[in-house]
Amino acid sequence: MSSDGIVPGETVIEAVGLGKAYAIFKRPQDRLKQMLVRGRRRYYDEYWALRGVDLTVRRGETVGIIGRNGSGKSTFLQLVCGTLTPTSGRVTVNGRIAALLELGAGFNPEFTGRENVYLAASVLGLSTAQIDERFQAIAEFAGIGDFIQHPVKLYSSGMYARLAFAVAAHVDADILIVDEILSVGDAAFTQKCMRFIRAFKERGTLFFVSHDTGQVVNLCDRVAWLDRGTLREVGPAKDVCHRYLADLYGTRDDAAGFRIGGSRREGPDQPVTDARAELLKASEHRNAIEIFDFDESGPWFGERGASITGVALLDAGGGRPAALEGGEEVVLAVTCRAERDLFRPIVGFYVKDRLGQTLFGDNTHLTYQLDPISVPAGASFTARFRFQMPYLPSGEFAVTVALAEGTQADHVQHHWIDDALFFKVHASHVVRGLVGIPMLDIAIDAGTP
Numbered sequence: 341m342s343s344d345g346i347v348p349g350e351t352v353i354e355a356v357g358l359g360k361a362y363a364i365f366k367r368p369q370d371r372l373k374q375m376l377v378r379g380r381r382r383y384y385d386e387y388w389a390l391r392g393v394d395l396t397v398r399r400g401e402t403v404g405i406i407g408r409n410g411s412g413k414s415t416f417l418q419l420v421c422g423t424l425t426p427t428s429g430r431v432t433v434n435g436r437i438a439a440l441l442e443l444g445a446g447f448n449p450e451f452t453g454r455e456n457v458y459l460a461a462s463v464l465g466l467s468t469a470q471i472d473e474r475f476q477a478i479a480e481f482a483g484i485g486d487f488i489q490h491p492v493k494l495y496s497s498g499m500y501a502r503l504a505f506a507v508a509a510h511v512d513a514d515i516l517i518v519d520e521i522l523s524v525g526d527a528a529f530t531q532k533c534m535r536f537i538r539a540f541k542e543r544g545t546l547f548f549v550s551h552d553t554g555q556v557v558n559l560c561d562r563v564a565w566l567d568r569g570t571l572r573e574v575g576p577a578k579d580v581c582h583r584y585l586a587d588l589y590g591t592r593d594d595a596a597g598f599r600i601g602g603s604r605r606e607g608p609d610q611p612v613t614d615a616r617a618e619l620l621k622a623s624e625h626r627n628a629i630e631i632f633d634f635d636e637s638g639p640w641f642g643e644r645g646a647s648i649t650g651v652a653l654l655d656a657g658g659g660r661p662a663a664l665e666g667g668e669e670v671v672l673a674v675t676c677r678a679e680r681d682l683f684r685p686i687v688g689f690y691v692k693d694r695l696g697q698t699l700f701g702d703n704t705h706l707t708y709q710l711d712p713i714s715v716p717a718g719a720s721f722t723a724r725f726r727f728q729m730p731y732l733p734s735g736e737f738a739v740t741v742a743l744a745e746g747t748q749a750d751h752v753q754h755h756w757i758d759d760a761l762f763f764k765v766h767a768s769h770v771v772r773g774l775v776g777i778p779m780l781d782i783a784i785d786a787g788t789p
């Protein structure tokens with residue numbers, strides 16, 4: 341690979357000045373008028389979803405496409421697949437493309453899953469005999485059971501994605517296009533797809549669209565960043581994702597407060613204070629939280645390549661009080677030990693109420709996605725989540741903690757402990773809803789007569 345991330349070799353996709361414009365009619369009747377005047381007058385505005393895109397992709401490359409919502413990613417991929425025709429420029433493709441697009445894989449909704457497998461695989465160039473041979477493997481990969489005999493219009497979006505992926509995985513494609521489809525599957529299926537994608541990378545060309553830049557960096561050699569329909573940058577995955585994220589967060593790369601790989605803190609450190617905070621503290625509604633000790637014996641699962649050894653809810657100064665308060669700044673500290681070398685550890689937590697409803701939670705993935713950390717075997721490390729505890733209704737709460745390795749979509753779960761830490765809220769002014777949020781001001785204005 342060269343310094344700009346380009347893999348040398350035969351060109352499989354070449355887009356030159358590629359563009360797609362849509363006609364936007366202000367009123368429905370304008371569309372009719374336009375048909376009648378046959379191009380002699382224009383009753384529409386032109387909207388360029390994609391404009392002037394030049395991109396060359398070589399055999400064996402893995403190229404990520406990133407960009408904000410509506411930046412033209414799907415339009416570009418549909419032009420490459422030939423499901424859309426360009427308004428300007430051209431795109432040439434040399435090889436068999438299997439596309440997994442966010443909105444449909446070209447299945448006929450009235451046909452059964454089985455019929456669609458035959459249809460889609462034959463469109464992709466397989467003979468009936470080849471499909472007969474592979475059908476069982478496709479059905480097993482999809483794992484949708486008897487649903488394969490039912491019309492796909494009855495499928496959930498997850499089932500649809502499973503079948504689409506199963507077909508694409510078995511048609512000997514040279515080029516695989518994966519557009520956000522992984523976001524609809526469950527975790528186990530996503531992992532299966534990621535294993536397939538990784539194996540596919542060894543032999544084919546991959547186009548990969550995801551809003552998860554960590555996953556893009558993990559998988560792709562090069563990244564193309566689309567911005568309002570134009571190609572803003574193409575280059576090595578990590579560099580381009582870095583600048584994209586900086587742009588997304590509205591800060592320059594080197595701006596204070598934006599450090600990819602470290603913790604990111606913006607704005608003042610002051611928590612948002614409820615206008616009645618002092619009043620609440622002094623009242624019978626004082627949101628006192630009693631904290632119990634870390635319970636190592638809670639139900640757990642995981643491969644134990646690393647372990648969670650401690651969970652504590654601390655005050656803002658890192659002290660370990662017996663009680664905290666809703667609305668206050670707190671730190672949840674999760675201490676872990678690597679039993680073997682770890683690459684990209686992710687530590688996360690959920691807070692659940694006594695009915696098991698998740699109130700909130702978070703993990704370290706986003707913070708470290710572009711500059712992953714490694715931990716050598718035998719070393720201990722602590723993830724700290726500093727946040728403002730919401731006001732909670734009275735009752736008992738449990739914190740579930742997890743330690744994984746990989747990315748959000750593709751990871752090994754090392755140690756997941758349900759109910760690792762309990763806490764109890766003794767009184768509250770929150771009478772409705774799962775949590776109370778700080779009210780910055782509450783007032784009744786005098787009405788005008």
Ligand SMILES: Nc1ncnc2c1ncn2[C@@H]1O[C@H](COP(=O)(O)OP(=O)(O)OP(=O)(O)O)[C@@H](O)[C@H]1O
Binds near residue numbers: 412
């Ligand atoms: N058929 C259409 N008619 C008019 N405008 C369209 C049409 N299809 C897409 N667009 C517009 O083109 C722009 C690019 O859309 P596109 O779906 O390619 O973006 P995207 O980057 O894939 O977005 P997302 O991340 O939300 O999936 C958007 O502004 C969209 O509204």
